[in-house]
Amino acid sequence: GAGVSQSPSNKVTEKGKDVELRCDPISGHTALYWYRQRLGQGLEFLIYFQGNSAPDKSGLPSDRFSAERTGESVSTLTIQRTQQEDSAVYLCASSSHRGLGYGYTFGSGTRLTVV
Amino acid sequence: GENVEQHPSTLSVQEGDSAVIKCTYSDSASNYFPWYKQELGKRPQLIIDIRSNVGEKKDQRIAVTLNKTAKHFSLHITETQPEDSAVYFCAARGAGGGNKLTFGTGTQLKVEL
Numbered sequence: 001g002a003g004v005s006q007s008p009s010n011k012v013t014e015k016g017k018d019v020e021l022r023c024d025p026i027s028g029h030t031a032l033y034w035y036r037q038r039l040g041q042g043l044e045f046l047i048y049f050q051g052n053s054a055p056d057k058s059g060l061p062s063d064r065f066s067a068e069r070t071g072e073s074v075s076t077l078t079i080q081r082t083q084q085e086d087s088a089v090y091l092c093a094s095s096s097h098r099g100l101g102y103g104y105t106f107g108s109g110t111r112l113t114v115v
Numbered sequence: 116g117e118n119v120e121q122h123p124s125t126l127s128v129q130e131g132d133s134a135v136i137k138c139t140y141s142d143s144a145s146n147y148f149p150w151y152k153q154e155l156g157k158r159p160q161l162i163i164d165i166r167s168n169v170g171e172k173k174d175q176r177i178a179v180t181l182n183k184t185a186k187h188f189s190l191h192i193t194e195t196q197p198e199d200s201a202v203y204f205c206a207a208r209g210a211g212g213g214n215k216l217t218f219g220t221g222t223q224l225k226v227e228l
Binding site: 103 | 161215219221
């Protein structure tokens with residue numbers, strides 16, 4: 001697609017429920033990244049994919065968080081047994097990973113509210 | 116891993132003045148340094164970037180400088196306008212492989228009329 005697409009744009013869930021957040025990267029972008037941004041805060045790295053594998057998942061806060069990517073395209077971030085501290089905007093980005101670093105293109109994010 | 120610090124956290128300038136935001140990084144092997152602008156409720160957008168083999172880069176009213184020895188880089192915005200008001204994030208690509216960026220904590224820039 002023309003840009004990075006994320007869905008849903010907003011999600012309100014009850015504490016303890018599971019949620020799935022979806023990211024559709026720019027076509028042909030081999031690298032995909034998930035970041036979390038709490039209100040008024042910076043961007044906290046969660047995980048990145050190169051193709052369908054995740055060489056670095058060091059930012060996942062706990063084992064309640066997991067992510068997968070299939071077909072070197074769509075990625076899903078799953079949060080199990082959501083807690084109130086999970087409330088944040090979850091941003092996905094993709095980049096064309098060739099040689100030296102390239103800037104990310106971010107999606108509009110999913111605003112997750114856990115009540 | 117890489118650690119990026121950013122200052123100041125808030126910056127208020129008069130329209131037409133210059134604004135400077137500074138970042139330091141910890142990994143001397145870092146080789147790519149982008150800057151993102153995030154308007155309220157919007158996604159971060161890349162505004163300028165610099166690679167480690169260059170000391171300065173300019174694009175109209177914005178410029179970025181890099182001092183590899185001191186491990187710091189700065190964003191300069193000249194002739195600021197109200198539409199420059201936003202949160203600005205610096206980032207660094209460490210040597211750990213892939214294209215993972217570590218972001219600074221952001222600077223809220225307010226351009227006052």
